[in-house]
Amino acid sequence: MTRTARRGCALSACLAVIVAVLLLQPLPEAVDFSLPHLDKLVHAAMFCTVALPAMLGLPRRWHGLVWGLVLAYSGLIELVQPYFGRGAEWADLAANGLGAGIALFLARVWRLKRAKLQ
Secondary structure (H helix, E strand, C coil): CHHHHHHHHHHHHHHHHHHHHHHHHCCCCCCCCCCCHHHHHHHHHHHHHHHHHHHCCCCCCHHHHHHHHHHHHHHHHHHHHHHHHCCCCCCHHHHHHHHHHHHHHHHHHHHHHHHHHH
16 A cells, blocks of 8 residues: 555544534534434535545545545444433435535546646
């Protein structure tokens, strides 16, 4: 594994821990989700952020595996959230998968742009 791949995976792992901590804390009373689907946008952004460093560091053939691992991880978080005073939602899991899918798209676009520059 290259140094870039190790760094990308390590950063993704650190971000995954941060996301788990954030998603397993009870929601503060002051959180305002009055904008439609803001919660789902936040979920997608968090899991895009988790997946992207690993996808940028690893070869393209590993991107599907990273997407699957991120989706499984987010599913595990959704399963344990009720034990931490939070609600589990299928829509959150879908948003998480969409976020990881956006990371996959961004990583592929980045690789294509980089290949054209070389």
